[in-house]
Amino acid sequence: MTDTPRPSAIAADSGHGGLQTFVTAGPTSLVADVKVSAGGLDLGPDPHDLVAAGLAACTTMTLRLYAKRKNWALGAVHVEVRSSREPDMTPPERFDREITLDGDLDAEQRERLLAIAELCPIHKLLTQGARVVTTVG
Structure with missing residues (x-):
């Protein structure tokens, strides 16, 4: 069995509005967003x-x-x-x-x-x- 390399990063948006995006990079997950003034909720790094x-x-x-x-x-x-x-x-x-x-x-x-x-x-x-x-x- 060969190991399939994981993607360097994955970004997913639920489609339910807003700009908050769930990002997986390596073994870590976080939320990316933009400032309120740009239409986001400022919940994570842009x-x-x-x-x-x-x-x-x-x-x-x-x-x-x-x-x-x-x-x-x-x-x-x-x-x-x-x-x-x-x-x-x-x-x-x-x-x-x-x-x-x-x-x-x-x-x-x-x-x-x-x-x-x-x-x-x-x-x-x-x-x-x-x-x-x-x-x-």
Whole structure:
């Protein structure tokens, strides 16, 4: 028997109104929604927040893996990402990422970790793009 890989994410809407969407990503389920001003009930992160969360999580994991491989004394890693839209810019979507690194790191190590953050797979996906292939069932 072969294991069928599970989808990376599933979103389901009951069809009973509203914008609340049940999302399963990996082994976790949550509700996605939008702000009241956009027609939702603000019961969960909106899709832009979910993308920002992916960038923050991937950045944190990438830095941790790199520091561990180098045996650097990296303490806590805190990454905040803010999503915004600038309609007059190309592309209009903007993600501001702030990284806080604790631990006994010198200036060279901190600079290298900043460069490594730019190599996180989700950062690269957002800056280089991806193909989306859609089918309707």
